[in-house]
Amino acid sequence: MTQIIEIGKRAKKASQTLMCAGTMEKNRALSSIAQALRREKAAILAENAADIVAAKERGMSPSMVDRLTLTESRIEDIAAAVEKIVDLEDPVGVIETGFVRPNGLQVRKTRVPMGVVGIIFEARPNVTVDGAALCLKTGNAVILRGGKEAIRSNTALAGVMRDAIESTGLPADSVILIEDTSRESATALMKLNDYLDVLIPRGGAGLIRAVVEQATVPVIETGTGNCHIYIDKSADVQMGANIIFNAKTSRPSVCNAAETLLVHRDIAQEFLPVAKVLLDTKHVELRGDENTRSILGPSVKPVTEEDYATEFLDYILAVRVVDSLEEAIDHVRSYSSGHSECIVTRDLGCAQRFVDTVDSAAVYVNASTRFTDGGEFGFGAEIGISTQKLHARGPMGLKELTTVKYIIYGDGQVR
Amino acid sequence: MTQIIEIGKRAKKASQTLMCAGTMEKNRALSSIAQALRREKAAILAENAADIVAAKERGMSPSMVDRLTLTESRIEDIAAAVEKIVDLEDPVGVIETGFVRPNGLQVRKTRVPMGVVGIIFEARPNVTVDGAALCLKTGNAVILRGGKEAIRSNTALAGVMRDAIESTGLPADSVILIEDTSRESATALMKLNDYLDVLIPRGGAGLIRAVVEQATVPVIETGTGNCHIYIDKSADVQMGANIIFNAKTSRPSVCNAAETLLVHRDIAQEFLPVAKVLLDTKHVELRGDENTRSILGPSVKPVTEEDYATEFLDYILAVRVVDSLEEAIDHVRSYSSGHSECIVTRDLGCAQRFVDTVDSAAVYVNASTRFTDGGEFGFGAEIGISTQKLHARGPMGLKELTTVKYIIYGDGQVR
Structure with missing residues (x-):
């Protein structure tokens, strides 16, 4: 799908700026998001109300409607959660190990952002903000693909976040919501290997299974707990x-x-x-x-x-x-x-x-x-609980949204 | 494919024993493999010679024939490489972080084997032994799927390794070679989600692309270097x-x-x-x-x-x-x-x-x-060089063949 590829390109470009953004810059953008959510809550609630009416008309179960529902106090909770992320330590730039080889090469294994993170989720608008904030803090651009039931809420939330980020000087494309909620857009995201570094499904067993079966990009499987x-x-x-x-x-x-x-x-x-x-x-x-x-x-x-x-x-x-x-x-x-x-x-x-x-x-x-929970383990925030063994296992905090690169300084060494 | 599922079950069972094997037990099995390779070199070389004759008849290029060829000195090199793995530190059991939560829960993030590792590779019989030895050292069972051009060499090498492992008391199924070299067996391995914890393709760009596109199990992409x-x-x-x-x-x-x-x-x-x-x-x-x-x-x-x-x-x-x-x-x-x-x-x-x-x-x-090489970075051995960002990036040593689990001791804590 051309449209999803275009989104991938935009996110990749934003990620190249975010990769070099300092913790202070990222924190300013997060604070700006929290403030904007509070300021724009009336507009967000209006869009959410429209989603809820449509959902009820389609016969959505009460527990699902509850997950979809935003209220003033829930928006306040979401904004407060973003502010909590400001206070967390930024894993980017940490040197995991550093050593000098016998030939004098100085090797530093350094923590860096993933690049572009995709999140596929269902009708929970809080995931829109939470996922975006965790990715922003770790210097990643994020592509969000939420369920159609929450599309108006998500569009409002993403718009507020994009404006807030841009107002602090970072690229609006740090957060991109896929507004096309067709099955095709989800499938295209799962195969966006040229632009997406990791895809995280957040939702029920059916969603996770679909992603694991169809994705060609690297996936972190989360969630199912028997x-x-x-x-x-x-x-x-x-x-x-x-x-x-x-x-x-x-x-x-x-x-x-x-x-x-x-x-x-x-x-x-x-x-x-x-x-x-x-x-x-x-x-x-x-x-x-x-x-x-x-x-x-x-x-x-x-x-x-x-x-x-x-x-x-x-x-x-x-x-x-x-x-x-x-x-x-x-x-x-x-x-x-x-x-x-x-x-x-x-x-x-x-x-x-x-x-x-x-x-x-x-x-x-x-x-x-x-x-078994990021908060209970003291990680401050979590993007999900990984049940796979690759990359991350158990509650995933900020560090799990990063990768490493080796930076090597020499003075002319050849092999 | 029933046959591949059966292999998956056997490998899973072996992995449950290996998971609890001590470093000394695993090292004994590795030493036994090195000795057995030297002892059985005549038989191995005879099978390799048959592979080479067949490869030349099929018109394999000289550089590919060279990669396929074993000699007395190459077998000695392979055996010596296994002995070097004995000397490496075992990452299993290392506590990555450990802390006590305010409620008294003692949390230990502990390094453990992946479980079952799959390796898909081409006509390089040295990968058969190298891959098996690295997995054994890290407490993983391994399922090997090599190219058809090396099938007789690989069958001989796997047989020698299985006997050597069993003679030290660990399960022969710690190492299983898929003898069916059809495309279907490779595809079945790529979709063996119930039994395979990670799949590592080692070979050219075509092989790696095929695995990334088709696999539903977690993959570590290795190798291509522009x-x-x-x-x-x-x-x-x-x-x-x-x-x-x-x-x-x-x-x-x-x-x-x-x-x-x-x-x-x-x-x-x-x-x-x-x-x-x-x-x-x-x-x-x-x-x-x-x-x-x-x-x-x-x-x-x-x-x-x-x-x-x-x-x-x-x-x-x-x-x-x-x-x-x-x-x-x-x-x-x-x-x-x-x-x-x-x-x-x-x-x-x-x-x-x-x-x-x-x-x-x-x-x-x-x-x-x-x-950019495990040896040059001082890791002692490498299973490949990851060009993806998930789980491992750059040269992968023993640690990258393991995962973590959280072990939590309490005295009745509830939430």
Whole structure:
């Protein structure tokens, strides 16, 4: 698509200016964005209201409408989040390692911007600002492709940001929104190898799968979390119950929420009723294997193979009694999406075996999986949680939006 | 393809054992491989001879036959290279960062193996052993898919390695060669998302392009090097001539060799004749723009747009006179493959501007681009040179074959 290639060229050009922009310049642009969002909130809310009317007419679900909705206080939150990014340390320019070779070459592995970052997302207008701000801070130009349901909101937000950036002297094309929300524009972005350095999908499993399958540009896979809590036979029962209750119910719709509870058979009789009392307070639907149902009774629905593989994102929990730690590890290996898992145990050997052999981005001993989050890890901001192993794994902060280059000073060395 | 899926399953299973193998165990397996290669060299050479006969019958070019050929001394070199990998530091288990959060959570970002690495390559049997040894050292299982021209050599080498690994107690499936050299087997490997954590193509531009276009698994793009040497107006003429001579002629067939010479107009009259005297000693064919030809005469062929974009990998050099540093930078931005570039200058500001704005994996001031190499950078070994920005950039050592996981210890923390 010529139009997307043109956007790629513009973004590449802007990225060449941003690459050399100092932290102060970038921070000035970020502050300008925050101010402009507050100043223009009436106009933004008007466009958002039009999106919401259209969405309701198309029969969008209430939870999706909620994600799409902006309010004065949400715009304030978004602006405040941009200001928080101003305060974060700029990873660009950091020398990761530097050394002198025996022949006198001075080698410096230096952190630099990626160049042009693409973000494909759904109907969440906050991602428009958040993604743009994180890219700007790290000296990257960004191409945004949001869902059609939020197109008027996104166009307003992108316009406000572009003007704000330009008013501080950096290129407006640092942030470009693709206004064509057709499937073709998304596909063209996924194949924009000449101009795009990385593409990050932010959204549901379907979007991420489509990007992984179709993209020829480098992709960072984010998000899907089929997380497990394993209660070892030596577990503190009350701690285990608190952890599964928190991991399942504190925010079921997010990727670090637990979806399956595994319980060692030696503790199942004692543990499961305690956990159920807590989970019942939030009306969590339990789907259990035979052993679980023989302990908790027929109010627990029978679990299916498919349940084990499902990220419910809801008040539903699969439960299975296992014969051993190894069986728990095998279950996790078979069904996990590689996001976050937890063992609750008092046994040092079991804890070590679990963290050594479970191959997920975050592996917990005696803590809720809900902590897998850039904010909770102290990164200040996150662009997503990577479930792949290349480049970034787990919560991605500013550093993960950069790459390195080797700068080598010599005085005439040849080989 | 069922067969490739089966191979993926076997490799995944082996990787789960390798993931927990200690450095001593992995080193024992590597030493065993080196010994076995020496012991079995007669059998390996016999299979290689059969490959060579077949290749010559198919009319393979002499330089390709040379790359395919093993000799006693080349097998010794390969075995010695494996032993060098024993001596390298194992990146697995290193804690990259570790901190305690205010709530007491102990977070450790720990280096771990990737899991299963795929390597697609052409008719170079040394890659079979080199790739396998680097993966083994870093605790990864490897699936190798070499070219059909080397299939008998590769089968022999893989068999020797598998037996050697198994004899030390690690799984033979740590190394699996795909013996089916059809296009379908390569395509199936590129889409083996359930079992393959990363795919590394090692070979020519055509192979790399095919992998980038078709793969749905994460890929590390390696290799293509359209490298530039820019002679600034303040350059030391003799230093500049030595650098372009070295960068072009010391080994023209490799990716870090220079392909285009850019010369500032203020120094062109003085510099070009000096450089030509040196380049003529190796019969380098010059293809120049009008200014170059007016200085060096009509023996210099006219350069084309396509020449600027070509990685010659031969004794051919494109030459262009530029009006300014900015024009040189623009030329590099337009044609570079992002591998290695060099400025020869005595001017600090020009050096800084060049390294800040040229967006390649390695940017040199006053040194030959031929130094972009794992060995020359002191990494001991390299699996390739990445020209992408994701995960790894420039020479990739052992560390780039690993990823990280967050291990978090708590005592009941919930969110």
